[in-house]
Amino acid sequence: MHNTSLLFILLTIATLGCHAQNAPYRVGTPSADGTGKFYMGREIAQVMGAGGGSWLERDERQEEENTQLAIEKMRLRPNFQVADIGAGTGYYSFRMAAKLPQGKVWAVEIQDEFIRYLQERKATLQDAVVNVVKGTLTSPNLPENSLDLAIMVDVYHELTYPQEVLQAIRKSLKPGGRLLLIEYRGEDPAIAIKPIHKTTVLQLNRELEANGFRLALRDESLPIQHFLMYEKKQ
16 A cells, blocks of 8 residues: 555544544634634633632622522422532532532532632531532533532533533433523523623523433523523433
């Protein structure tokens, strides 16, 4: 075999392997605050860094988003095992912990700055419910069949590998366990959030259905966010 033919075959194999590895995703021109990486037609947004922690803890958040109502709608039971994926500063983690005296909250983060913040806050509060977990871009690193509920609050649209993360979450849910997405409404242009950081129910359902979930509850009573509860398809 000629060297040029062998080289062509090797390059073809390498290219096919690369395409197979990145098959769910497409790369294009990034928009403002976008990554240029697309999943099922949706551009993945850039991740908010730890510098945005003060925005997560802003005084106006309860008024703007009614986070208390969101937690009430989760219908947490005292012994629930809950994962807050992309926990950030733990705004939701520690508030949920107050409702889980016999349960546990897994506060999952991939950014070291947030990991340190969560650990310091846990120590300051002398909290015994929240467990800080270092996740990866492809997995929250949680035990299989361990969760009653996993939540992502304004996080899903920033996942670098949504397909892989959804598959990992699905494995971590108990039979009957659910996944909650709270996302800014992409259908409403009046909501003053950059479009790439908003999502539509149509798009979310498309992506979740493709990864073994079905929509069990859609609630639009929050001021500016979707409240979407998904269950595993059997």
